[in-house]
Amino acid sequence: MDEDRTRVLLVDDEKDFVELLAERLAGRGLTVDTCSTGNEALERSGGGNYDAVVLDLEMPGMDGIETLKKLLAEQPELQVIFLSGRGTLKTGIEAVKEGALEFLEKPADISTLLTHIEEAKTRRIVLVEKRMQDEIADVLRRKGW
Amino acid sequence: MSEGPTPHADHDALAFMGAVTASVSHDLSNVLSTIDQVSGLIEDMLIAVERGVAIDPARLEMVQGRLAHQTKRGVTIVRKLNTLGHTTDDPVRQEDLALVFSTLLVLMERMASRRRIQVIFDPEQTGHMVEANPVTLYHLLYHALLLVMDSYSDGGDVTLDLVEEENSTSISIAGHDLASVEGGGDRLAVIHVLADQIGGKAMIDADDPGCLEVVLPRVGGTQE
Structure with a gap:
């Protein structure tokens, strides 16, 4: 795997939509995986494999907000962008309050989505680096070095 | 939007129409978003053609199939929504x-x-x-x-x-x-x-x- 390529997980139960979007993002140099439920998203993203998760709000079983909470509980640095056809101001605010980076309404322009994905990648790198620095500082403090 | 019944009978009939139209508008949004992705993919293909890349006919067939499927899905939803809308035409x-x-x-x-x-x-x-x-x-x-x-x-x-x-x-x-x-x-x-x-x-x-x-x-x- 090319380490520099942006890695994205698309989570949406609209099969045609998600496959077409994946193909277009892959054509723009991203590494893209897809799945259709919140549970699959939790399984797939377990290894910290993704720079961003693009998540639908309404899916069979676990909904998008619940999936977001579980994803962030496991990986606080993970960046989640909502992309939903059920956009209301209330749900958008709730998603951002729960830790989503952005809430986009379908149909979203691909260049807008790409901008947010790149923003997600940068933000994740900053957060991971900060966590590593904090961990090193903690070790140094505990060892009294 | 509540999908279940509310305690007020008058409000409940409106809530039923609201719940159905909210749900259906989500479906239609997905249909249109998929068609939008089809359009975007065709645009990507045209750019590739301009650069001298040949298009695989199987990919075109896939794109056409998805466009036809989503159009049919959208038409079905709109027709059924229209049928529901016309339930108010006659008292009995x-x-x-x-x-x-x-x-x-x-x-x-x-x-x-x-x-x-x-x-x-x-x-x-x-x-x-x-x-x-x-x-x-x-x-x-x-x-x-x-x-x-x-x-x-x-x-x-x-x-x-x-x-x-x-x-x-x-x-x-x-x-x-x-x-x-x-x-x-x-x-x-x-x-x-x-x-x-x-x-x-x-x-x-x-x-x-x-x-x-x-x-x-x-x-x-x-x-x-």
């Missing part, structure tokens, strides 16, 4: 229950899929005619279907059957355990009221606690 008219359910099942597809519900229904069971206020009839059968869908905690089959009796048509909607549905008693009370408004009745099958039976007077039957 004859309705074929198979067509009513065919309409409701398209409009409630997202509600079913969110619950992982597969509805088993043969739309060829035509000819079961009911004379009623169309809004009340659709409203009643919407709540009946939704109640049975909610009898599953994590998906399952809902089987819908129409049986002609001497003076009535019996609609059987079978799912899991209806006693387990949260707020089931209140929801069943709303179903009773709506059934009563069109001269029918609703009950949980004494032999099958997962089956809701709605009995409606049939056109041509002798009134009791």
